Amino acid sequence: MQLQTTGNRIFQYSNAVxxxxxxxxxxxxxxxxxxxxxxxxxxxxxxxxxxxxNGFTLASYQNVLKSPLIFSGFANTLIITIVGTFINLGLTxxxxxxxxxxxxxxxxxxxxxxMFTMIFQGGIIPTYLIVRSLGLLDTLWALMxxxxxxxxxxLIMMKFFKNIPDSLIEAAYIDGCSxxxxxxxxxxxxxxxxxxxxxxxxxxxHWNDFFQGMLYxxxxxxxxxxxxxxxxxxxxQMAEQMGAMETNVSSESFKMASVxxxxxxxxLLYPFLQKFFVKGxxxxxxxx
Amino acid sequence: xxxxxxxxxxxxxxxxxxxxxxxLLPGLVYFIVFxxxxxxxxxxxxxxxxxxxxxxxxxxxxxxxxxxxxxSSDFKDILFNTLLISFYKLIFGFPVPILLALLLNxxxxxxxxxxxxxxxxLPHFISWVVIGGIMLTLLSPNYGIAGDIMRLFGVEPFxxxxxxxxxxxxxxxxxxxxxxxxxxxxxxxxxxxVDPTLYEAAVVDxxxxxxxxxxxxxxxxxxxxILLLILDIGRIMNVGFEQILILxxxxxxxxxxxxxxxxxxxxxxxxxxxxxxxLDFFKSVVSAVLIISAHRISKRLGQEGLL
Numbered sequence: 001m002q003l004q005t006t007g008n009r010i011f012q013y014s015n016a017v018x019x020x021x022x023x024x025x026x027x028x029x030x031x032x033x034x035x036x037x038x039x040x041x042x043x044x045x046x047x048x049x050x051x052x053x054n055g056f057t058l059a060s061y062q063n064v065l066k067s068p069l070i071f072s073g074f075a076n077t078l079i080i081t082i083v084g085t086f087i088n089l090g091l092t093x094x095x096x097x098x099x100x101x102x103x104x105x106x107x108x109x110x111x112x113x114x115m116f117t118m119i120f121q122g123g124i125i126p127t128y129l130i131v132r133s134l135g136l137l138d139t140l141w142a143l144m145x146x147x148x149x150x151x152x153x154x155l156i157m158m159k160f161f162k163n164i165p166d167s168l169i170e171a172a173y174i175d176g177c178s179x180x181x182x183x184x185x186x187x188x189x190x191x192x193x194x195x196x197x198x199x200x201x202x203x204x205x206h207w208n209d210f211f212q213g214m215l216y217x218x219x220x221x222x223x224x225x226x227x228x229x230x231x232x233x234x235x236x237q238m239a240e241q242m243g244a245m246e247t248n249v250s251s252e253s254f255k256m257a258s259v260x261x262x263x264x265x266x267x268l269l270y271p272f273l274q275k276f277f278v279k280g281x282x283x284x285x286x287x288x
Numbered sequence: 289x290x291x292x293x294x295x296x297x298x299x300x301x302x303x304x305x306x307x308x309x310x311x312l313l314p315g316l317v318y319f320i321v322f323x324x325x326x327x328x329x330x331x332x333x334x335x336x337x338x339x340x341x342x343x344x345x346x347x348x349x350x351x352x353x354x355x356x357x358x359x360s361s362d363f364k365d366i367l368f369n370t371l372l373i374s375f376y377k378l379i380f381g382f383p384v385p386i387l388l389a390l391l392l393n394x395x396x397x398x399x400x401x402x403x404x405x406x407x408x409x410l411p412h413f414i415s416w417v418v419i420g421g422i423m424l425t426l427l428s429p430n431y432g433i434a435g436d437i438m439r440l441f442g443v444e445p446f447x448x449x450x451x452x453x454x455x456x457x458x459x460x461x462x463x464x465x466x467x468x469x470x471x472x473x474x475x476x477x478x479x480x481x482v483d484p485t486l487y488e489a490a491v492v493d494x495x496x497x498x499x500x501x502x503x504x505x506x507x508x509x510x511x512x513x514i515l516l517l518i519l520d521i522g523r524i525m526n527v528g529f530e531q532i533l534i535l536x537x538x539x540x541x542x543x544x545x546x547x548x549x550x551x552x553x554x555x556x557x558x559x560x561x562x563x564x565x566x567l568d569f570f571k572s573v574v575s576a577v578l579i580i581s582a583h584r585i586s587k588r589l590g591q592e593g594l595l
Contacts, residue, residue, distance in 0.1 A: 011497065015394055019404040022388075026407050026469070029422045032433075036425060095315030098308040105301045110312065114319060120576045122326020123568025124551045125561055129332070129343070130325050146322045149315060179307035208415035211530055215556060226417045230534065233421045252431065259421040266413050274409055281473050 030267070037061070037256035060257035069232070070258055073225035076140065080224055081206040084144040088202040089195060091148050092157055097183055100161035101169075118151050124215070131216055142216035143209070143224065150205075153198045156283050160194040161187065197280040200273055207266065225262050232258055333566035339559070349562075357566045362550065366567075370546045373532075374524045376460045382520060384464055385471030386513060390501060392472065393479045405476070408469025419466060420534035424449070427458075450539040459535065459544070463528060474516065475509060482508040515586055522582030525575045547571045 031051075040055030064070050095114075099107050127146060136142040164187060172182045188195070210226035217223055223231075232255055266273070302309070333353055335346040357363050388408065395401040411419065429435040429445035438445040448454045486504045495503065529548035536544050547567055555564030 008497065011394070012396065015391055016397075016400065018391065019395065019400070023404060023407045025465070026410055029419075029426060030410075032426065033422050091315050091318060094311045095318075098305075098312045101305075101308065103301075104305055104308055105298065110316075113316075117319060117323040119579050120327060121572050122323070122329055123565070123572055124548060125555045125565040125568050126326035126329030126332070127322065128556060129329055129561070130322065134321075145318075148318050148322070179305070179311070183311065204413060208413075208417075210415065210417050211533070211552075214533075214552070226415055229421065230417045233417070233424060233534075252425065255421060256425060259418050263414055263418045270410060270413060271406070273413060274406055277409075277413075278473055282477065 030263070033256045033259050037253050037260050039253060041253050060253040061261075063254050064257045064261055067254075067258070069220065069223065069228040070225070070261060072221055073223055073228035074261075076222060077207060077225040080140055080143050081203050083140075084206045085199055085203045087144050087148055088150070088153075089199050092150070092154050092198065093188070093191075093195070094183075095149060096154050096157035097161050097187055100158045102166075114151060114154065128215060137216055138219045138222060140222060143206075143212045147205075147212065150202070153201055156280065157191075157194055157198060160191060160283065164190065193279070194283065197276050197283060200276045201280060204266070204273065204277075229258055229262050330565060330569045330572070332562050333569045335562060337562040337565070339561070353562050353566045354570075357563065357570070362545075362554075363567070365542055366545050366547055366550050369544060370525060370527050373456060373459060373544070373546065374527045376456060377463055377527070378520055378524070380460050381464045381468065382517065384468040386475055386509075388468060389472040389475035389479060390505065392476065393505075394497075405469075405472070408472065410469070411466040412470035414466070416466075416530045416534045419462065420531075423458075423462060423535065449535060450537060452540055452543055455535075455540040455544055459531060462535075463531060466531075474512060478509040478512040479505065511589075514589065518582045518586050518589075522578045523575075524578060525571055 035051070035053050037060050038053035038056055038058070040053075040057045041060070042055070098104055099110055099114075101107070104110075131137060131142050131146055136145065168186060169182055172186050177185065208226065210224070210230055213224045213227035214230070217227065220228075329343065332343055332346065334348060334350060335343070336349045336353075337343065337346045392401060392404060395404070426432045427434040427448045429438070429447050434448055435445040448458060482505060486508075487500055490500050490504055525547070527546050529546050532544050532546055533549050533552070536549060551564040551567055554560050555567075
């Protein structure tokens with residue numbers, strides 16, 4: 001049907017070229033850090049675009065692996081991501097399911113009670129004071145409990161649970177299932193996709209979070225990876241600000257190696273993550 | 289008598305679903321402790337909070353702290369910075385995903401389209417710490433590309449992140465770099481909903497690509513554009529503080545400080561809890577008003593509510 005005019009063809013080609021350029025703009029910074037981190041620090045000089053490593057060496061990575069802050073950071077982040085995501089999923093599902101059932105008396109009020117927290121928030125200081133008064137400062141719980149339920153994720157889950165036919169649940173009751181039985185054997189079993197999507201939302205949030213760690217943790221040994229990395233980067237930046245123009249370049253490639261180590265798990269999982277995230281956005285925007 | 293019947297009926301229903309209420313319990317405790325207690329905790333903005341006395345025993349001071357806040361130059365700075373940076377991000381950032389989605393939609397080769405999309409989303413999954421780290425190196429006057437480019441044009445290399453003229457632009461550009469791709473998802477979904485027969489009819493009538501885009505595509509996705517615009521305006525107080533917290537440095541602090549970065553530095557680090565809680569209070573109230581207004585407007589425009 002469509003006529004391939006010359007103008008149309010020119011548009012098609014230039015559009016494709018445009019997206020090739022955009023893709024390079026998106027990817028090059030990552031390539032750059034990887035190449036920088038693999039370069040020999042003594043070779044680092046001006047006029048270097050880092051298309052390839054300048055004098056290949058793994059020295060920076062050896063230093064990163066020896067660095068206690070990165071090592072403990074990795075362990076802490078793993079704990080927070082795994083345990084935290086389980087807490088997130090458990091609490092979110094247990095809250096979403098009852099409110100999604102029409103038969104529950106008072107569900108409108110419970111829903112409003114939760115939705116209100118989206119409109120009005122206590123803010124940083126009062127939340128900090130609550131966390132402190134609960135004795136959670138300088139514990140990893142402080143990074144898992146205060147943000148245990150994300151209301152957006154709760155809404156996505158509720159929409160999903162609402163679409164479970166009542167007949168299925170009634171049938172389970174007739175077969176002698178209790179509410180808990182229905183929840184674990186029916187609801188959880190058929191909700192695999194939504195658990196995967198929401199679980200990944202939470203997991204990436206835990207992996208990337210640094211503000212909670214900055215707020216609640218003074219003890220360096222408890223710092224997650226992102227907080228340790230931030231400290232490393234800020235420290236160096238300060239030195240540069242203070243007029244130390246001859247920054248130690250080897251510390252610079254050490255930093256870039258730390259950046260690579262921090263971002264690598266996300267990059268490796270990215271093709272998989274990306275698919276689920278897009279699915280999640282779609283789940284969220286489906287009217288229900 | 290009738291009331292009694294109603295009450296027993298209600299009680300029966302509550303008892304029948306007692307397990308469902310038990311399930312809700314942990315979640316409700318969570319919302320009370322970590323969401324409602326902090327709201328109540330905002331009363332320290334009306335007290336001279338003393339860490340050793342606790343919230344209860346600290347003396348009331350009425351609106352003194354708010355008077356102090358509203359007359360301080362710091363408050364004026366952070367309010368101005370928040371609105372200005374948000375406004376810049378909205379003006380320059382909002383149209384980008386629409387443009388990208390329109391252009392992506394024109395790509396005929398499916399594999400290339402998919403690949404471009406996947407690459408566009410990538411930075412959205414990367415934390416600001418990592419992006420900040422990459423930017424510090426890329427923009428460094430000593431060994432970064434920015435320094436090389438400046439030398440190429442015969443400019444004495446300077447630190448862009450320490451420059452009061454460029455810092456806000458860098459915030460806007462890096463925000464677009466990270467989030468514009470992700471923003472295309474909803475527009476791309478909206479574009480697939482456009483009725484293809486409209487295009488066929490337009491081609492028969494001799495409409496070219498421009499005319500098709502202008503008269504069919506854009507009007508078709510206009511409701512989505514308006515909805516997202518209202519949503520963004522409703523969030524104007526949330527300026528993306530994590531990015532600023534990472535990229536900020538003392539040289540540009542006064543032109544880039546926003547509510548959260550200030551509250552963190554002065555409240556958490558220096559312990560001026562009452563003063564910064566008043567800032568939290570102000571921001572929460574303004575945000576709530578904005579969100580409710582956005583909700584009302586979108587309802588009036590015939591959209592389903594945002595809440």
